[in-house]
Amino acid sequence: MKFLIIAPALFLSNIVAQAANLNAVTNDPESGIYLTASDYKNKQLHLAGDQSTNNKLRLNDFLGGRTLTMSHNGEDHKFSKDGIYGYRDKDGSDYRLYKSNSAKYKILENGAVVIYKAEQTGNKQTGFKPLVQYYFSNGVAGDVHLLSLANLERTFKGQPAFDIIDANFQTDSDLIKYDEYHQQFRINRLLAKL
Structure with missing residues (x-):
């Protein structure tokens, strides 16, 4: 009798977990770098990607770091912060870098x-x-x-x-x-x- 009660509960919790996982993948926004103001205006991301491309952005803010690093498909790309317009983070928010490294x-x-x-x-x-x-x-x-x-x-x-x-x-x-x-x-x- 206990098995008849527990089995459907486990089955339903598994379906809910899979649906939540599916949602997370479909709602994964692109991240990347905007090299110029024109790129931002036209929404053209350099090294655009999401979780499937393993995009990871490191701002290197410690002690006023002058570079940021974008990991894309397992390869690191460094950019001078004063040489790019901005970036889009993994949450889909856009940022502008302006005159100061930090x-x-x-x-x-x-x-x-x-x-x-x-x-x-x-x-x-x-x-x-x-x-x-x-x-x-x-x-x-x-x-x-x-x-x-x-x-x-x-x-x-x-x-x-x-x-x-x-x-x-x-x-x-x-x-x-x-x-x-x-x-x-x-x-x-x-x-x-x-």
């Missing part, structure tokens, strides 16, 4: 302005929680600046975008408001109307 900016949205997020290690004052700051660039190849009203107004001075920013945003924290309905940052939704 600075990596997660690309949150590529719209009228490109919006990035960067995290720094927390300290005693923050309870060791990571410090999150938001940045922007005017286009994928533009300079990266802290996302602030002053920086946006300086970047778009004398352009129609300046008037939209001035009329719709009062504080720096207003700039990171996300429009859930339109699935984009509010600033990009407003600037897209130009």
Whole structure:
């Protein structure tokens, strides 16, 4: 009698485990390197691959390492961080490397302005929680600046975008408001109307 109860339970748990495994394989995003801003814009990954190609990315961040290593099909490829635009990690998130060997900016949205997020290690004052700051660039190849009203107004001075920013945003924290309905940052939704 116990066998009749245990056998179906084992069978069902095996099916659930196989389904979860199948899901993990089909949802495995590609990772790789963006050599240029144009590559990022056109979504052309160099050394693109997933788990089947054994893609592994090592940022070599220890002591401000100047290179990153991409293992692809068992072969290591080294890149100078200041010689490439960025990379896509194994989770499918895109990052831009900009001017500093250790600075990596997660690309949150590529719209009228490109919006990035960067995290720094927390300290005693923050309870060791990571410090999150938001940045922007005017286009994928533009300079990266802290996302602030002053920086946006300086970047778009004398352009129609300046008037939209001035009329719709009062504080720096207003700039990171996300429009859930339109699935984009509010600033990009407003600037897209130009």
